[in-house]
Amino acid sequence: MKLTVLSYKGGVGKTTTSVHLAAYLSQRGKTVLLDADPNSSSLEWAEMGKLPFEVRPLEDPGKLKKFAHIVTDTPARPRNKTLRELVRESELVVVPTAPDQLSMRALLKTVEALREFLVPYYALITLIPPPPSKDGSEARKTLLEAGVPTLRSEVRRWAAFNRAALAGTTVREVRGDPRAPLAWLEYEAVGRELEWLSQG
Amino acid sequence: MKLTVLSYKGGVGKTTTSVHLAAYLSQRGKTVLLDADPNSSSLEWAEMGKLPFEVRPLEDPGKLKKFAHIVTDTPARPRNKTLRELVRESELVVVPTAPDQLSMRALLKTVEALREFLVPYYALITLIPPPPSKDGSEARKTLLEAGVPTLRSEVRRWAAFNRAALAGTTVREVRGDPRAPLAWLEYEAVGRELEWLSQG
């Protein structure tokens, strides 16, 4: 599968989503994560520890034939030309967003830009605060009303994700945190939903 | 005062910081917030409600002579040339960061770029999760060890900030949330510290 993770706004879980979706896909086949972000977040994540897939800079991707799955982590505000190139090669675009006002606005702009390209895209609500906050469900309602195709799976805001970034691994490998398995389950659900969408 | 709020990474409270520092300064004198972000977050924030200061796009700032205070909200990843122009006019640069791994890395890069310019800059830790999480204090320690000048004041992660963005106001005007006054006090402390730093 060729996935692009894209968002006009930073801090919405773009890198975390890229890393964990790549980790999910690597269970199915050889996977590479292409980092197009000028902050090189994914590359640095990989340097810190051990990820079950390769991470390469987009500028120097090397040969990609051997990979069954390619995930691309994009810069926060790609120019239109870059955006076109990024999207042209993708089967699917995932647009993560946090359920707050500023992120939702940026999401709508991202989606508007994506409409031009004939690529299927799906919003993914991440960083959902715990109940009794209704931010998550309200964000979903807003997206529904705006007609934005949205993944049913969603990702909560867990401290385990930060631990994973600190250790250079995915939450699946995080030890000593009883919620880390839950966090991994959430991205597994996202991965399965994406597989289903790309096959159906 | 001429403030620039700058960060290489998005989602670290850059716009929230810009809006609230401008609100703080508007208590002291006529203030304008220049929005240089391609997402126009600040401009949209202002459109939703009523802020106690003007917000203008950086491309079309108009006459600025009448303003005692100018705050500039920058794009997430300005190019070096843009960065130079933004910083040249500033007395002070504030670099907000969240206390997580990815944000801290980006902060260090931001700071590295700022060292070239002869402008005083200060990191501001925002979006601090509530105790017993020690993310805030650990981030501070990391910054101290890295030799990054850091504001003693800090800003916690409050739901009231999202409410303010929703209403197009500052947290000072948010009704129905008992923690909103506390949230405002935090930015007031930041403002006071910046005033003190610019005078001393």
Place this chain on the structure above:
Amino acid sequence: MKLTVLSYKGGVGKTTTSVHLAAYLSQRGKTVLLDADPNSSSLEWAEMGKLPFEVRPLEDPGKLKKFAHIVTDTPARPRNKTLRELVRESELVVVPTAPDQLSMRALLKTVEALREFLVPYYALITLIPPPPSKDGSEARKTLLEAGVPTLRSEVRRWAAFNRAALAGTTVREVRGDPRAPLAWLEYEAVGRELEWLSQG
């Protein structure tokens, strides 16, 4: 600083004010609270828990040389002779009052008695009910018209103060009440204003 907290009427926050101002001053230097009230409210407050300063009965104050700050909590209706002795040693007298009719009347009498002594005194409006009640601002107006020097800082009626009295601590230490920090800030503002007045 040598502070006396004085009021002809009870139930206006005299003991609460004494305890919290002593707590504020104990941040600056070694502080003692002298309890001159026959009900020994302050002493009992201290017995219940742990205050960051000593509390002693006025009759047996012991050696006071080592203290940088002395706060005296007076009885509700001291006789003139006692009043003179209490006030003679003070640099500053704080007269708390609630914003109701009976308390305001008693305040005016207190102030009249204080005029004889050459000591600076300031009224402090406490126990202010929440908006939309205007009791607080109306009390301030009344005091202004009566020419009573009044602190700009004021203290609202919070349940957290009762919790602090129950636990034998200050509101700063009260856990589980989101408004407790706000309550503490109010007394901090009072303390700062008094410091400023005594220095200027």
Place this chain on the structure above:
Amino acid sequence: MKLTVLSYKGGVGKTTTSVHLAAYLSQRGKTVLLDADPNSSSLEWAEMGKLPFEVRPLEDPGKLKKFAHIVTDTPARPRNKTLRELVRESELVVVPTAPDQLSMRALLKTVEALREFLVPYYALITLIPPPPSKDGSEARKTLLEAGVPTLRSEVRRWAAFNRAALAGTTVREVRGDPRAPLAWLEYEAVGRELEWLSQG
């Protein structure tokens, strides 16, 4: 009936209770309120407006034979000798208290002093904050456990009482406040309970 309203602590509704119980009794027969408080709260209350009974200073009570009911409003902290004289003439002592920590402590002291005299006394919980605060019921429980005889009737903290003090009347006469009649009902219940207790 000869009633004494007594409390070691101020600000617990002593004067309000005296005034309203006297107003209640004046419906049954000629009533006088003797003000023994050095702050002369009751006298000043009477001066402001029109009460349905006479108010006289205790020092100069005049002839009292013509009165069917005598209510005495005592000073906040009477000396033992004064206390004896006040109580000797009373059929009943009412000890108002607010449901907070400091007031309850003072109440226990008051009651302890009253035990020496062979006079029936009853605690009256006043100034009860609105639900969901449980201060009122908790105070009642505390008194029950301490073995203090307590009136079942109780008085809530209404803004109307302050309005009455401002106008120099009782809450029964307060206009424009929908809760004033309720407030009056509460003191009527207290009066009826006291009558029943003095007769039975």
Place this chain on the structure above:
DNA sequence: TGAGTTAGAATGGCACCACCCGTC
């Protein structure tokens, strides 16, 4: 003019959950 009604703001208490830190 006066009384009743409604809307808005604010407090207090509670339920729910996440996080950290002990102990077992």
Place this chain on the structure above:
DNA sequence: GACGGGTGGTGCCATTCTAACTCA
């Protein structure tokens, strides 16, 4: 590794209080 306690943020409900409006 599992579990419980302590701390704290969020949303909800009941209540009070004021102001503005309506009605007689």
